[in-house]
Amino acid sequence: MSGSASANNLVKLFGVNGTRRTPAVDGWNVRCASYPQTIAEPRLVPNRRKIFTEGEAADFFYQVVSGQVRTYTMLDDGRRQIDGFYLAGDIFGIEAGPLYRFSANSIGEVAVFAFRRSDLERLTNLNSELGKAILFSLVGSLARKQDHLLLLGRKSAKEKVAGFLLDMAQRAARATTSGMPLQRADIADYLGLSRETVSRVLSQLSRDGIIGAHAGR
Amino acid sequence: MSGSASANNLVKLFGVNGTRRTPAVDGWNVRCASYPQTIAEPRLVPNRRKIFTEGEAADFFYQVVSGQVRTYTMLDDGRRQIDGFYLAGDIFGIEAGPLYRFSANSIGEVAVFAFRRSDLERLTNLNSELGKAILFSLVGSLARKQDHLLLLGRKSAKEKVAGFLLDMAQRAARATTSGMPLQRADIADYLGLSRETVSRVLSQLSRDGIIGAHAGR
DNA sequence: CGCTCGCTTGAGGACTTTCAACTGCCGTGG
DNA sequence: CCACGGCAGTTGAAAGTCCTCAAGCGAGCG
Numbered sequence: 001m002s003g004s005a006s007a008n009n010l011v012k013l014f015g016v017n018g019t020r021r022t023p024a025v026d027g028w029n030v031r032c033a034s035y036p037q038t039i040a041e042p043r044l045v046p047n048r049r050k051i052f053t054e055g056e057a058a059d060f061f062y063q064v065v066s067g068q069v070r071t072y073t074m075l076d077d078g079r080r081q082i083d084g085f086y087l088a089g090d091i092f093g094i095e096a097g098p099l100y101r102f103s104a105n106s107i108g109e110v111a112v113f114a115f116r117r118s119d120l121e122r123l124t125n126l127n128s129e130l131g132k133a134i135l136f137s138l139v140g141s142l143a144r145k146q147d148h149l150l151l152l153g154r155k156s157a158k159e160k161v162a163g164f165l166l167d168m169a170q171r172a173a174r175a176t177t178s179g180m181p182l183q184r185a186d187i188a189d190y191l192g193l194s195r196e197t198v199s200r201v202l203s204q205l206s207r208d209g210i211i212g213a214h215a216g217r
Numbered sequence: 218m219s220g221s222a223s224a225n226n227l228v229k230l231f232g233v234n235g236t237r238r239t240p241a242v243d244g245w246n247v248r249c250a251s252y253p254q255t256i257a258e259p260r261l262v263p264n265r266r267k268i269f270t271e272g273e274a275a276d277f278f279y280q281v282v283s284g285q286v287r288t289y290t291m292l293d294d295g296r297r298q299i300d301g302f303y304l305a306g307d308i309f310g311i312e313a314g315p316l317y318r319f320s321a322n323s324i325g326e327v328a329v330f331a332f333r334r335s336d337l338e339r340l341t342n343l344n345s346e347l348g349k350a351i352l353f354s355l356v357g358s359l360a361r362k363q364d365h366l367l368l369l370g371r372k373s374a375k376e377k378v379a380g381f382l383l384d385m386a387q388r389a390a391r392a393t394t395s396g397m398p399l400q401r402a403d404i405a406d407y408l409g410l411s412r413e414t415v416s417r418v419l420s421q422l423s424r425d426g427i428i429g430a431h432a433g434r
Numbered sequence: 435c436g437c438t439c440g441c442t443t444g445a446g447g448a449c450t451t452t453c454a455a456c457t458g459c460c461g462t463g464g
Numbered sequence: 465c466c467a468c469g470g471c472a473g474t475t476g477a478a479a480g481t482c483c484t485c486a487a488g489c490g491a492g493c494g
Contacts, residue, residue: 073367081367096356102363121349132338138355139313145362146319150290150298152369153409157450184473192370194451199474374482401441411483416442 039130040113051093051104051112058095060114063133064088067110070186073102082190084144087171091137094120108181152192160191161201165211256347257330268310268321268329275312277331280350281305284327287403290319299407301361304388308354311337325398369409377408378418382428 042065045051051062051069062069069086071093083102086092093104095117120134151163164187184202188195205211259282262268268279268286279286286303288310300319303309310321312334337351368380381404401419405412422428 073363075367075371079371081370083363083366094356094359096353096360101360135352135355136313138352138359139311141359142311142355142362143313143318145359145366146290146300148366149300149362149369150292152366153298153406154292154296189370195473196452196475197450199472200450203474412440413442413484414482417482420442 039119040115043112043114045106045110045112047106047108049106051106051110052100053103054100056100057098058093058100059117061091061093061095061117061120062104062112062114063091063137065111065113068107069104069110069112070107071102071104072189080189081192082186084141084148085168085171085190089137090141091134092141094134094138107186157191157193157197157201158204160193161187161198161205162210164191256336257332260329260331262323262327262329264323264325266323268323268327269317270320271317273317274315275310275317276334278308278310278312278334278337279321279329279331280308280354282328282330285324286321286327286329287324288319288321289406297406298409299403301358301365302385302388302407307358308351309358311351311355324403374408374410374414374418375421377410378404378415378422379427381408 040063045067052058052060054073064086066088069090069092070082071084071086072080072082074080084092085107093100095101115130147163147167151160155163168182184195184198187193188198191198202211257280262284269275269277271290281303283305286307286309287299288301288303289297289299291297301309302324310317312318332347364380364384368377372380385399401412401415404410405415408415419428
């Protein structure tokens, strides 16, 4: 989605319908250090290519260097739930069990570091930057998921979309990510709505002058 | 809620409407070691008492020893979203920022260990049981939240309740927790439904013989 | 014994989805 | 070079799910 969100207006809109008592997490971005080749393998992923798929052996976990990644779960009847979007610095794909429990795709061209899962214990035991980064990232992901839960469980379509735009605008500002080619379907599956509803709400917000015109794709 | 869920029937029901491609996480319960008094302070929390509240300084994090804890977020218009239920061994209340972003309450009488947040870094740097337990617990929480997201975003009321009963039955079995006095309102706020809808669905499942009679409170 | 609280059930209504048609853009191929 | 097909998005109408409001029930407690 390419609409430029006006945070102020959205906050105003947001305030009408129910605000969190504590401000949403400000994200806990982890700086992207450079790692010795022996532990971090750099990889380049082309547009809309899978990084890993649900059910595969979870031998690696990843840190985003540039671009965006989305992780999602599918039901066997085709319904899809996007768990999250990951920007530069974010870590994803750490599993407790032997298999990935969800899939990950690139959105646009993406660069990542791949870490061997078997190194995880060793890495965290070191008093390393990476160990802290992992801990920090996990806690940040957890916080983000809590906001997401609130969004999905207790908010109207309009609040969902507004909250989403706000969140993404903030994160994008911090991560200095270039314009993101997010599709309606992605937003819908992130928010638990249908594409049509997302489209309607965006049109509505646009008509009300709350967000800038959202040019085509 | 006191209905005894018949897992088999629920799975059957579940299979009709959409199943995950990979089985739900089996939980990553962390054994409850005993810790030296210097790092872990044991606490006893009476029934339905707050453990911490959103917005307070997040000076401690906790591990459940016995009983159950629920964490939740409130909107200022009274809507509530329960993030999760924590059973024996689970760790909760770790924050990246200085404040708690949600509140925690006991359900029934609860015993916990309280850890100083300022010790966190030291604890994780050690090659300690606790460090691993924390990492493991965080990853487990994340997995659980993903299931929760799927539940909230892409499932019908019936699927939500069924999924919830299944999940709780499994966890309770593992944690050997005694019967849980969960109220309809708690279930509703966990699933993003109204109390009435939860009640209706439970009645329906009961009529269909899928769950045992759910005696009063 | 009466009150309160949690649960249940019904009826009507609001919000979101589903189905369907239409638009504009882009790449492909004649 | 232009026509065609496909894809993403938009919009409308009808249908469905879930919520809100409201009343009734039963158990526990003062």
